[in-house]
Amino acid sequence: MNTNQFSVGVVGLGLMGCSITTCLLLAGHRVIAVAPLPIDVPTAHPRIYEHLRKSQEERLTSQLPEHFFESLLVTEDYNALADCRLVIECTLENLSIKKSVYEKIEAVVSIDAVITSNTSAIPISILQKEIQHPERFFGLHWAEPSHTTRFLEVICGELSDVSKGEWLYELSHAWGKEPTLVRKDIRGFITNRLMYALYREAFNLVENGYATVEDVDRACRNNAGYWMTLAGPFRWMDLTGVPAYHTVMKDLFPTLSTSAEVPALIDGIVKEGGKGVANAHGFYPYTTEEAQLWRETFETFSYEIRELALKYPVDVVKKKLEAKK
Numbered sequence: 416m417n418t419n420q421f422s423v424g425v426v427g428l429g430l431m432g433c434s435i436t437t438c439l440l441l442a443g444h445r446v447i448a449v450a451p452l453p454i455d456v457p458t459a460h461p462r463i464y465e466h467l468r469k470s471q472e473e474r475l476t477s478q479l480p481e482h483f484f485e486s487l488l489v490t491e492d493y494n495a496l497a498d499c500r501l502v503i504e505c506t507l508e509n510l511s512i513k514k515s516v517y518e519k520i521e522a523v524v525s526i527d528a529v530i531t532s533n534t535s536a537i538p539i540s541i542l543q544k545e546i547q548h549p550e551r552f553f554g555l556h557w558a559e560p561s562h563t564t565r566f567l568e569v570i571c572g573e574l575s576d577v578s579k580g581e582w583l584y585e586l587s588h589a590w591g592k593e594p595t596l597v598r599k600d601i602r603g604f605i606t607n608r609l610m611y612a613l614y615r616e617a618f619n620l621v622e623n624g625y626a627t628v629e630d631v632d633r634a635c636r637n638n639a640g641y642w643m644t645l646a647g648p649f650r651w652m653d654l655t656g657v658p659a660y661h662t663v664m665k666d667l668f669p670t671l672s673t674s675a676e677v678p679a680l681i682d683g684i685v686k687e688g689g690k691g692v693a694n695a696h697g698f699y700p701y702t703t704e705e706a707q708l709w710r711e712t713f714e715t716f717s718y719e720i721r722e723l724a725l726k727y728p729v730d731v732v733k734k735k736l737e738a739k740k
Contacts, residue, residue, distance in 0.1 A: 421444070421445075421498075421499070421500040421501070422444065422445040422446070422447055422498055422499045422500065423439050423444045423445070423446055423447070423499060423500070423501045423502070423503065424446070424447045424448075424449060424495075424496040424499040424501070424502035424503065424520075424524075425439070425446060425447070425448045425449070425502075425503050425505065426449045426451060426493075426496075426502060426503070426504045426505065426506065426516055426520065427449075427450075427451060427455075427504060427505035427506040427507075427516075427533075428448055428449075428450045428452075428455040428456070428458075428459040428462075428489070429455060429505070430462070430559065431505050431533065431557060431559050431561060432448070432455075432459075432505045433459055433462040433463050433466065434466060434557075434559060434560045434561040434562050435503060435505060435533070435557055435561045435562075436448050436459075436463055436487070437463055437466040437467060437470065437560075437561070437562040438557075438561045438562035438590055438591070439590065440463075440467065440483040440486060440487060441467075441470060441475060441476055441483070441562055441591075442589050442590045442591070443589075444486070445486040445487075445488075446486060446487050446488070447488050447490070447495045447496050447499055448463075448487065448488065448489045448490070449490055449491065449492070449493055449495065449496060450489065450490070450491055451491075451506055451512075451516060453491060456489060456491060459489050460484075460489060463480075463487070464480050464484070466560070466562055467479075467480035467483050467484075468480050469714070469718070470562060473718040473722075475562070475563075475718075493519040493520065493522070493523055494523050496520060496523050496524055497523045497524065497525075499524060499528060500527070500528055500529065501528065501529045501530075501531070501583075501586075502520050502524060502528060502529070502530050502531070503531050503532075503533060503555055504516055504517070504520070504530070504531065504532045504533065505532075505533035505557075508534060508535070508536045508537060510537060510541070510542075510545070513532065513534070513537070513542060513545065514545040517530065517542075517545055517546045521546055521547055521548070526548065527551075528551070529551050529552075529553065529579055529582070529583065530546065530551055530552050530553075531552070531553045531554060531555040531583070532552075532553075532554055532555070533554075533555055533556060533557055534554060534556070535556055535603070535604070535607055536602075536603075538572070538600055538601070538602050539552070539553065539554040539570045539571070539572035539575070539600045540572040540573040540574070540600045542554075542572070543572040543573075543574050543575065544574075549572065549574040549575070550574055550575060550576040550579070551575075551576065551579060552572060552574075552575060553569060553570060553571060553572070553575055553579065553580055553583060554568065554569070554570030554571075554572070554597075554600075554604065555567065555568070555569060555570075555583065555587075556568035556570060556604055556606070556607075558606075560714070560717050563717045563718055563721045564717070564721070565591070565592055565593045565721075565724060565725075566592070566593075566606070567587050567590070567592040567593075567594040567595070568594070568595045568597055568604050568605060568606065569583045569584050569587065569594055569595065569596045569597065570597040570600060570604055571596075571597060571598050571599070571600060572600045573600060577598060580596060580598070581596065584596045593728065593729050609648075613635075615672050615674065615678070616671055616672050617631045617635075618672075618678035618680055618681065619671075619672035619674070619678075621680060622678060622679060622680055628698050628699065644720065644723065644724045644727065645727050680698070681698075684696070684697060684698065692706040692707075692709045692710055693706075694706075
């Protein structure tokens with residue numbers, strides 16, 4: 416799909432909004448990036464520039480950042496979105512804030528424009544009731560850093576036109592994604608429901624004294640972290656023997672945590688103002704220097720794991736079979 420033929424709007428220029436903007440620029444779009452908060456305007460250009468510089472350094476593109484900046488407008492003016500065929504909202508997870516943003520978007524875009532939200536917490540079926548034309552509204556759930564990961568979920572709400580969801584699904588392949596089309600809305604979508612079930616059990620193990628935070632992280636890194644770039648849970652069970660999992664499930668499932676409460680461990684950290692490496696206060700102790708080095712290490716890792724993961728696309732076996740013919 417030729418992405419040079421239309422502009423895309425991004426509303427919200429925090430960390431994820433900037434990396435989404437970078438992804439779209441790398442794919443060849445002209446991007447209209449709107450900052451609902453004036454404080455994000457002076458930080459957006461440096462963030463996007465650094466993403467593009469690193470992308471050129473890591474061979475995601477041969478072009479210098481200046482080349483892409485010719486296709487980028489950063490503004491506070493929603494009127495600049497008028498010609499966008501697609502607008503991606505990535506503001507705070509607050510329904511009233513999002514409703515205000517949608518009103519401003521719909522006031523200027525054409526009736527044919529598709530509007531999406533990067534929400535990971537609010538069901539699309541709830542959000543789309545806040546706009547005049549809910550059939551054109553979808554979720555686009557990205558993962559950070561958006562310009563390096565293969566992940567993207569396209570989520571249909573109860574009132575969405577599925578054909579437009581299929582258009583988004585096809586379009587996102589041009590963004591370097593291996594997308595998932597979620598045809599039936601559910602809170603948390605797919606990946607968050609899977610991951611938060613894991614988080615809940617991780618808290619249960621730590622809070623009940625079975626393991627430390629370090630133990631749980633180490634176990635995940637060296638087991639699931641070892642194979643999940645290649646295979647998801649169903650493929651992994653196929654690869655390693657389905658009956659064994661069936662046997663374990665009968666005895667293990669009844670013992671897993673089903674708590675509906677926010678775990679005390681994370682509740683305490685948040686009430687103390689902890690944000691993780693963002694302010695050097697999280698589940699681990701950090702000096703300011705350590706927190707900065709973890710941020711830098713994660714950025715480097717995201718490019719290196721991308722290079723490995725691209726060697727094993729979803730159709731890797733199909734391609735090998737075709738090569739034998």
